[in-house]
Amino acid sequence: MVRYIALKGLYDLEKTIGSGGFAKVKLATHIATGEKVAIKIMDKISLGDDLPRVKLEVQALKTLLHQHICRLYQVIETDSHYFMVIEYCSGGELFDHIGIEKNRLSETESRKFFRQIVSAVAYLHSLGYAHRDLKPENVLLDREENLKLIDFGLCAKPKNGIDSHLQTSCGSPTYAAPELILGKKYLGSEVDIWSMGVLLYALLCGFLPFDDNSIENLYRKILSGKYDEPSWLSSSSKRLIRAMLQIDPKKRITIQELCNHPWITAGFLNPVSFVHKTNFEKDDDVLSTMSAICGEHASDIWRKLVKSDRTDYRTATYLLLLDRKLRGLSLRISPSA
Numbered sequence: 001m002v003r004y005i006a007l008k009g010l011y012d013l014e015k016t017i018g019s020g021g022f023a024k025v026k027l028a029t030h031i032a033t034g035e036k037v038a039i040k041i042m043d044k045i046s047l048g049d050d051l052p053r054v055k056l057e058v059q060a061l062k063t064l065l066h067q068h069i070c071r072l073y074q075v076i077e078t079d080s081h082y083f084m085v086i087e088y089c090s091g092g093e094l095f096d097h098i099g100i101e102k103n104r105l106s107e108t109e110s111r112k113f114f115r116q117i118v119s120a121v122a123y124l125h126s127l128g129y130a131h132r133d134l135k136p137e138n139v140l141l142d143r144e145e146n147l148k149l150i151d152f153g154l155c156a157k158p159k160n161g162i163d164s165h166l167q168t169s170c171g172s173p174t175y176a177a178p179e180l181i182l183g184k185k186y187l188g189s190e191v192d193i194w195s196m197g198v199l200l201y202a203l204l205c206g207f208l209p210f211d212d213n214s215i216e217n218l219y220r221k222i223l224s225g226k227y228d229e230p231s232w233l234s235s236s237s238k239r240l241i242r243a244m245l246q247i248d249p250k251k252r253i254t255i256q257e258l259c260n261h262p263w264i265t266a267g268f269l270n271p272v273s274f275v276h277k278t279n280f281e282k283d284d285d286v287l288s289t290m291s292a293i294c295g296e297h298a299s300d301i302w303r304k305l306v307k308s309d310r311t312d313y314r315t316a317t318y319l320l321l322l323d324r325k326l327r328g329l330s331l332r333i334s335p336s337a
């Protein structure tokens with residue numbers, strides 16, 4: 001096992017659970033609490049001019065506190081690497097959960113997951129962010145099958161707010177909106193709606209609305225806006241998918257309309273909503289557990305936490321203990337911490 005000095009005494013690295021373009025994700029144990037975490041390891045050389053994406057993702061994840069967005073616990077930077085310690089999603093990718101045999105979900109199960117995606121994206125947009133890379137690989141499940149969005153490396157927070165235009169072409173074409181692949185100016189909120197339409201279609205159908213091995217054919221299909229509507233789709237599902245996969249972004253359903261759409265609210269008492277959290281709450285049990293071990297007063301620990309940049313080991317320990325408490329587990333911490 002490759003040893004990283006920067007993690008010594010803090011995290012024990014285990015198996016690799018993902019590897020993308022310039023990042024490798026490894027399962028690890030946070031030594032002080034014994035909790036599992038995912039550590040995204042990026043070496044600065046292979047990052048190249050993608051380096052700003054890391055800072056963007058860190059800034060976004062530090063701000064975003066939502067039950068369906070993967071939590072950032074700690075960031076460690078060395079001369080050669082970045083380590084992002086993120087919430088571990090032991091259920092892996094949602095679409096692996098759908099599995100091969102079933103290959104698609106029922107309307108009810110699709111709705112359960114899709115409402116969680118809509119809640120996370122509505123929260124993102126309310127803070128002026130757009131994800132811009134919504135795709136199955138970025139939708140994971142935790143141990144309780146709660147959905148978690150990851151990979152905010154492409155997210156954007158346009159300086160003049162979510163309604164100002166972006167231009168950078170990014171994300172994978174299969175899930176990209178027509179205006180994005182045409183290189184037009186686009187609104188992050190509108191391209192996220194299109195990508196969520198592709199995700200909803202994949203949940204309900206078990207395959208993609210636009211797919212082709214040749215990039216030109218794929219583009220042609222996306223720009224045509226034509227896709228199959230399998231017989232098993234209800235008319236309400238078809239109406240919602242059509243409203244999301246509108247070629248003209250101005251005709252596309254908005255995130256607010258989506259939260260209240262009849263298909264989304266069917267069987268539920270209320271529209272999709274989200275809580276506007278941007279600061280974590282003070283928890284006295286967690287603070288007293290930490291103070292019992294490290295000898296500092298709980299009030300001092302909290303003061304340092306609030307003043308910190310929220311990406312140090314103390315923050316990770318606090319948040320992981322808070323997660324344990326919210327899961328009804330005992331608050332234990334090993335003395336070596």
Ligand SMILES: O=C(Nc1ccc2c(c1)CNCC2)c1ccc(F)cc1
Pocket residue numbers: 017018025038040070086087088089090091092093140150151
């Ligand atoms: O937990 C993550 N990935 C993960 C976890 C479990 C499994 C996988 C990925 C894939 N194989 C099945 C088990 C994860 C969490 C945060 C992140 F930014 C990137 C990845």
